[in-house]
Amino acid sequence: MGEFDLIRRYFQRPAAAGVEVGVGDDCAVLVPTPGARWLVSSDMLVEGRHFLSTVDPARLGHKALAVNLSDLAACGATPRGFTLALALPRVDEAWLAGFARGLWALADASGCPLIGGDTTQGPLNLCITVFGEAPPGQALLRSGARVGDEIWASGRLGDARLALEVFRGTVALGxxxxxxxxxxMECPTPRLALGQALRGIATAAADVSDGLLGDLGHILAASGVGARLDVDALPRSAVLAAQPAALQRECLLAGGDDYELVFTAPAGARMPDVGVAVTRIGRIEAEPGLRVVDASGAEVRHGLRSFDHFQE
Amino acid sequence: MGEFDLIRRYFQRPAAAGVEVGVGDDCAVLVPTPGARWLVSSDMLVEGRHFLSTVDPARLGHKALAVNLSDLAACGATPRGFTLALALPRVDEAWLAGFARGLWALADASGCPLIGGDTTQGPLNLCITVFGEAPPGQALLRSGARVGDEIWASGRLGDARLALEVFRGTVALGxxxxxxxxxxMECPTPRLALGQALRGIATAAADVSDGLLGDLGHILAASGVGARLDVDALPRSAVLAAQPAALQRECLLAGGDDYELVFTAPAGARMPDVGVAVTRIGRIEAEPGLRVVDASGAEVRHGLRSFDHFQE
Incomplete structure (x- = not known):
């Protein structure tokens, strides 16, 4: 099967609403919502770094789009479409069919159509770029946290890292x-509805992709503030809660790959109810730096840091 | 140097006009031109396939953006910005400095700022996604060619393929x-001004990336027409014109990597003068298929086909 047959078979569909030209021309052509801002984010996934070579291709298709939609969610954007650039070592139809199935399922569920891209031969690499919209001045940025704001996290943190430790053989789980x-780890849920509902409520937001310490750290740096974070308050699954305390803290604080939202809001702000739990996990302070404390208020020495692709 | 230092040093600058939020948040935020359509294209470049590992990194930075801008040019779009996702085997500062210099030079010359992206460790891979604008109904598509239209090409074709043959050792050149x-081959010029000037003149357009036969073939397929192409009329450099006839034809018809525009326009249409030569190379016909003829009108049997990443 050639490059163009591959595109036709797995990645081409009739253009969706708001898409004048989809896959198959030099560019896709989109009709913007009058007055809206355009939001753009791009993430590249490399085999052996962002996913294991043995992962179910349908789950990989889901995750490749999910991690990008998570960036739109962190900004409170409404998805409008995405491009997919794909380097494949060879044409493996069973793999492509699974990958495309997982990708389209999340695209359909998110109202975010595939509008273009590229396929080439090379070491397995997936690059997705997503486009979304938000009303002027309402995109959630990292820079808006204010002293006295409360810090919140959605869903549960740390499970993806715990799963990675099982794959690494350092933890055994039934x-x-x-x-x-x-x-x-393999099927994260981008918090799109929550992000959109937080427009006008959250003062700053980020998604937890590199680890809570790092991603909250980005908010603190961009906002020029510090914070106190209650590690015992961090939302976790029963599976993670059954692990040793040190492992829990590592997964919660430095795990990454969570794709939950961490955000700040004025104290007492009413949280939106969109079917996803949000938990208050700390408070913004004037003193620079991020202080991790336990339920008693005592500072926790952790020595953990955020994930960095070039410093391991 | 870590991932975030690398981004700050080489890829972060103050946000350009029309960019509310650039590199450094979860998403970039752009201010669209009221009423304009949004055009998007994405291309992935893999070491050893799209470029040689020995290429000057500044030229590679130029080319990675140029091949994407060429898609905007083919649609007559005005550039607005681009994202860069970059997988690097290691942090090589000299390489990065050169790459960033070539990239920014073309970005500045094209009014197309870098607005976001991703960096990760992995086999060298560059994925750029470009965004542009065009007035409603004025984007140049592949589907508008009509019987009787003349076919045009910009600049000169075939030189990039000739250079590749020198690198392959099949041709010797002084x-x-x-x-x-x-x-x-290494520094193609995206025909942005020509593409924009062809709005309202060209009936269909594509850029020559996979080879003229293939890219013109896309126009014919999308438009439901056929064509007659005069191989002797194809614009070529003096260097290529000095090569054997069979090699010239191979480079001109199936070379690819030209990043010139091939487009159709009604017979007698006045061509814009934007400082780039355009040459009439054939005519759209009702009979399906692409007939290559010489200056005498005799059909040329060539056996050539377009580049396909999975059929070589």
């Missing part, structure tokens, strides 16, 4: 427990 | 001649 955390 | 064709 069947159901493993499948729970493995699904968190 | 110093100046080699540098000329090598520059065509």
């Amino acid at each position: 069947g159901d427990a493993f499948e729970t955390v493995r699904a968190a | 110093g100046d001649a080699f540098e000329t064709v090598r520059a065509a």
Whole structure:
């Protein structure tokens, strides 16, 4: 099968609403919503770094789009479309069919159509760029946190890292427990509805991709503030809560790959109810730096840091 | 140097006009021109396939953006910005400095700022996604060619392929001649001004990336027409014109990597003068298929086909 047959078979569909020209021309052509701002984000996934070569291709298709949609969610954007650039070592139709199935399922569920891209031969690499919209001045940025704001996290943190430790062989988990955390790692849910509902409520937001310490750290740096973070308040699954305390803290604080939202809001702000739990995990302070404390208020020495692709 | 230092040093600048938020948040935020359509294209470049590992990194930075801008040019779009996702085997500061210099030079010259992206460790891979604008109904598409239209090409074709043959060792060329064709291969010029000037004149357009036969073939397929192409009329450099006839035809018809525009316009249409030559190379016909003829009108049997990443 050639490059163009491959595109036609797996990645081409009739253009969706708001898409004048989709896959198959030099550019896609989109009709913007009058007055809206355009939001753009791009993420590249490399085999062996962002995913294991053995991962179910449908789950990989889901995740490749999910991590990008998570950036739109962190900014409170409404998805409008995405491009997919794909380097494949060879044409493996069973793999492509699975990958495309997972990708389209999330695209359909998110109202975010595939509008263009590129395919080439090369070491397996997936690059997705997503486009979304938000009303002027309402995109959630990292720079808006103010002293006295409360810090919140959505969903549960740390399960993806726990699953990675099982794959690495440092942790043993039984069947159901493993499948729970493995699904968190392989099938993250981008918090699009929550992000959109937080427009006008959250003062700053980011998604937890590199680890809570790092991603909250980006908010603190961009906002010029510090914070106190209650590690015992961090939302976690029953599976993670059954692990040793040090491992829990590592997964919660430095795990990454969570794709939950961490955000700040004025104290007492009413949280939106969109079917996803949000938990208050700390407070913005004037003193620079990020202080991790336990439930008693005592500072926790952790020595953990955020994920960095070039410093390991 | 870590991932975030690398981004700050080489890829972060103050946000350009029309960019509310640039590199450094979860998403970039752009202010669209009221009423304009948004055009998007994405291209992925893999070491060893799209470029040689020995290429000057500044030229590679130029080319990675140029091949994407060429898609905007083919649609008559005005550039607005681009994202860069970059997988690097290691942090090589000299390489990065050169790459960033070539990239920014073309970005500045094209009014197309870098607004976001991603960096990760992995086999060298560059994925750029470009965004542009065009007035409603004025984007140049592949589907508008009509029987009787004339077919045009910009600039000169075939030099990039000739340079590739020199690198492959199948052709020998002296110093100046080699540098000329090598520059065509490594430093293509996206025809942005021509593309924009062709709005309202061209009925269909594409850029020549996979080879003229293939890219003109896309126009014919999308427009439901056929064509007659005069191989002797194809614009070529003096260097290419000095090569054997069969090699010339191979480079002109199936070379690819030209990043010139091939477009159709009604017979007698006045061509815009934007400082780039355009040459009439054929005519759209009702009979399906692409007939290559010589200056005498005799059909040329060529057996050539367009580049396909999975059929070589």
